Every structure is written in C-alpha cells, then in structure tokens.
Amino acid sequence: MNRLRWALTLCLALGLPGAAVAATEPVLRVGMVAGSPPCSYREAGVWRGLAVDLWNRVATLEQLPYVVSEWPSVRQMLEANREGRLDVAVGCINVSPDRLRRYRFSLPFQEDGLAVMVVKSRLDLGRSFLAALLTPTLLQLLGGYLLAIAGLTWLTLRLEARTHPATDGRRNSLRHISKVFQVLATGPGSNTIVATTRGNGIVILAYLVRIVSASLLVGYLTVNVAGEIQGKATGAIRSPADLRGLRVGVRAGTVSEALLKELNATSSGAKVTIVPVASIGTGGEQLAARRIDALLGDNLQLSYLLLQEEAKGFLPSLALEGIRPESQAFAYAPALPEATTNRIDQAISALKRSGVVSELRQQATTRGNPQGR
Template sequence: MSLRLHVLATGLLLAMAALAQAAPLTVGVKSSPPFSFQSGDRWDGLSVELWENVAEQAEMDYRYRVYPSVNDMLVAVEQGQIDLALGAISVTADRERRLDFSQPMYRGGLGIMTRSEPGGWLMTLQSLFSWKFFSAVLALVLVLLIVGVLIWLFERKRNPEQFGGSMGEGIGSGFWWSAVTMTTVGYGDKAPVSRAGRLLGLVWMFVSIITISGFTAAIASSVTVNQLQTSIKGAADLPRVNVASVENTSGAQWLAARGIQFTAYPNLQQAMRAVALGEQDALVADAPVMRHLIRDRGDKGLLVLPNLVREESYAFAMANGSPLQEPVNLAMLSILPTEEWRMVLNRYLGKNDL
C-alpha cells in the first residue's frame, strides 16, 4: 500500500514539474522609453527587443505583466510573483544584494536634466543693455578722452589749424583724432606736427592694437550668448537649487546618500513637467531615458547635461538563484557583440548616446 502511495506521489510530482516546465514565464515590464514602451497593442523598446531575441534563442515562452514602477516590479521578482523584470533597470549595490542580474545590456547612468535658456536676438539685445557692456564702452571713451586731451595740449600752439579754437573745440578735435587712430581708420584730416604730439601718436598706435583687442573681447563676452545656457553646470550645483527625482529609484537613492534635499515624484513624466514649469530647477534620473523623452517630444526648453553624475549598467532582474540566469546570459553573450545589436542601439538611442 505504501509502495502504491509512493508511486502515486512520485507521478504527481513529475506531472507538476512537467506542467511547471510547460507554463510560460511571467515577465514584468514597466514603461521606460526607449528601453520599454507600448507601441499600439504590443511592447517595444531596447530591453523588450533584446528579451524577445533571448527568449527565441533559449526557446522560452513568456507573457508580460505590467507594473507602475521599477520598485514594484523588483519586489515582485524578489517575492517570486514574476520570473524576470525588464525595462530601464539599473544595477545598484542594494539591488544586487536582493536580486540576481543578467549580463549588462547597456552602460549609461544618472544624469541631470534642467531648463535651457535659448539664445537669439532678444538675448543679444538684452546683453547690449547690460552693465558689463556699458562699463566697457565707458572705459573706452575715458581712454579716448585722455589721449584726446593730451594731443590737444601738445598741438594747440604748434598746430592751431587742426587742434585750435576754444577748449571744447580743441579737445573735441583731439578726441576725434584719438578715435580714428585707434580704429586704424586714419582719415588724414588731422595729424600731429609737434615732436611730443608725434611721439604720442606713435605710442598710441601701438597701444591701440591692445586696447581695441581688449574692447572687442569685452563686447564679445557681453553680447555672445550660447544657444543653450543653464545656471546648473553639474552635481556641485545641486545643493543650492530645487531638485526633483522619482521616488524609489537609483536617482533618489543617490541624492539621499549625499544629503541633497529633493522632491520625489511618482513618475518621470511628472518630474520632468515640474522642471519644465519652473517648479523645480533640476531632475536627477536615468540620462538615456530623459534624453529620449526630450527628443521624442521635441522639447527644446529642456536639456540633459553631458556629464553623468554616476555611471550605471542596465540589465534584466531575476530572483536570487534563478535557473533562468544561465540560459539568459548565454543567449545575451551571443547577441550583444553583434553588428545587428549595434544597429538596434543606434535605432533606439541615437549615435550621440552610445
């Protein structure tokens, strides 16, 4: 009797194992363009396309289960509710302690998004009325006036035809001479004849080269406006501005670890909107995802700074000790080095993000 029970129990276990093996995998997915997003009635994106190629090579059946956040999806993996998670999942030390990860499929990281200030004629006109511009002009006028007074003092007796008349007329003639000499125009209507005046003219011609170069540089620095300017240059500026991030993400963890105060938003779209509206000055999140959303929306009012605040790898997440790790990694190692995969990266991320 016991033998029969043993045989029945063994048969039941084998049947359950076969049924489990035949059951499709449950794959968690969250919308994180360009890694994962819905295109009509199907999922698309960098991570999705890679997973579907991996599943095809490893002959795995699967079904997707959608999650609202990366954190919810990773908790589901940890608790065994799903077999694998994909999207813009960065590998961090905390996550590595809780989960296993596949081979890295892309190396990006955290970036800073902020508002851009477009240049143009309006900004140029504003620069022309700035104190920096007026101070440069006033300094030049003062130098021209000093030289004009000196040449008048040297020439008023020896050359009254050109620098004579009343004090105002004489200084005015000297100012005119110093201006046309400095700009190398030299109309020839006025020229010093005294020895002191000619010596001053010779010195002034050489000094003018330096003076006009310095003035040109001052004007250029006050008028020239970059096409995209921002008051935030990098991570060092974050403590003094209003910062946003997405709750329960690596960006929020990075900010908290450095003691930088920030406002947490439930998703990236709301955080980006807060920056665009001026409610926040900067956003720390996955740089490739933010660049894709800005490019996809054609939003020229936002930009992601070129330097990453922290490099990160993106990978698939699985439970600790998952039997999927070996077949998934083997398939990925045969896909990632190929030119076909390079073309996929270019298609989703663009050459500037590689």
C-alpha cells in the same frame, strides 16, 4: 500565458508538426515598466525603447518565446520577479548594492548614472546674461581697449598736429579729438586723419589693437559668459546635497528615490520634498509648470527628455550628471534555470561586442529617431 501553454500541450497530444520543439522551450514571463523613455515605454500600444529592443534581439537570437506584462513601478516588478511571478524583468535597471543583495541580475549591458534636470524661463536666462556681462573681467577688457585707443589718439594728434591743426578754440579742438578717437576705434575714415608715414603706422597699430581686443572679447564671451549663464541656469545645485529644501520629482521605487531618502535620513536640517511622478515625461511637465524645482532620474532618460522638451517653450538643462554611476541590466527570477540565463547573458555579450547595444543607445537619444516620436 496559460492558454498558450494549453495550446502547446494540445498540439503535442495531437501530434502536430513542430509541437515537440515548441513544447520543450518554456514560455518566459517578461515584465516591463512603461513611462521610462528611452529605455521602455508604450507607443500606440506597442512596447518600444532601448531595453525593449535589446530584449527582442536577445529573444530572437536565442529563440526564446515570451509573454509581456506591464508593471506600475520598477520596485513592484523586481519584487514580482524575486517572488517568482516573473521570469525576466526588462528595463535599464540599476544594479545598486542594495539590489544586488536582493535580486539576481543578467550580464550588464551598459553603465549609467543619475542626473538632475532644472528649468529656467527665457526671462531668467536674459537676466543671467546681463548679470554675466557686468563682470570685472569684461569691464577690464573693455577699459583696456579704450585706454589703448586713447593713447593712440594722443600720439596721432602729436604727430599730425602740423597737418591737422585745431582751429576756433577749445570746442573745435575737442571735436577733432573725438573724431580721431572714433576713427581709430572703429576703422573707417583713417585716410582723413593722417597724412604722414608715422601717422599711417599708428593707424595700422590701432587696427592690430582692434583685432586682438575683438578676439579676446569673443573668447571671453564664448567661454566665460556662456559658462556663467549655464551655471546660473542650473541654480545653486552643485552636488546632490544641494537638493535639500527643494521639491524634487522622482519615480517611485527607483534608485533616484532611494538617493533622496538617504539625503533626508542623513540631514538634520532642510529636507528634500519628494514629489512622486508617474513617468519621466510627466516629471518634465511638472518642471515646466514649476510644480517641482528639479527632476531626478537616470542620465540617459533625462538626456532623452532634454531633446524632447527644449523646443516646447521652456529651457531645461542638466544641473548635475553622472551621479553614482552603476551598471544596468535585466533581472532574473531566482528559479530561472541557469541554462536559460547563460543563453541570455551570452546573447547580451555578443550584442555588446558587435556594437548593437551602442547603436541602440545612440538611436534612442538622437533627435528625430522614430523611437522618440
């Protein structure tokens, strides 16, 4: 950065064309944190992500020259920004009440909450599926269907007794009853068990019973069993308080870590074991290896990770979403001129209004997007 300023000063001294314009526009010191896809990360040495792309568009729109430096955590970047070692901190930075008292923020460009990711093996999901099938409601539906078919079987036998009399004693009679029951329950072969108009009416009624029962069973399996499996897949986590007693991965210096520390401070019982992770991707790997029980992070980041990881042999899912939604923005240094911050805020506002921010968010969370490679 010093070399760049020295070069601009030299150009101005030599009277080179355009040097005056370049020299009047200060070079902004911009900080970014890697390992936070899809907001900010490095790929093949190039910065990518939703926040990075948004900043590039703002800088291009306002013709703001800048240099980028990488920081190990959001907390360290914000402190450097507050101390004046950075001009702008770029990322999906949550504007929490505590941060709002300490730092200076740009116009928010989106709102997001926290989420909890857990993982289950295919064997665990298989067990959950079997357990969900053996529920009283499903057994009642099946029992009601079989009872209705049994009633229609008895009625058919009464009406068709003269046409299909039982022969050779009780054994053949039971065989005949089972045949009628099977035909009414499954459908094929109805022409072999009835020969009267009333009998055909019973066959049609049995058909309607099968259709209605099948619809009820499919609806139950689609809604109730699927929901039951999802609930079992996410374990017993129904609120942030359920994280107590678990090993939870979290990035250092984030709002997520602050939430876990708050849970531990307000609990007299089991504590959350806070496991620092270098990046969201690393947290996903630790979750798959069962070195942690859950991963806590921004909803957007974990949704992105969900798309990337669900094809790698394990089945992650979001147990909780939308925890403590907060605005997200860039952070300004206290000494950054108001004229510059106003230009940045106006550019963010214009990009939000034109739909660019929504487009960048959609691209960042779409499978197959170049950012997600």
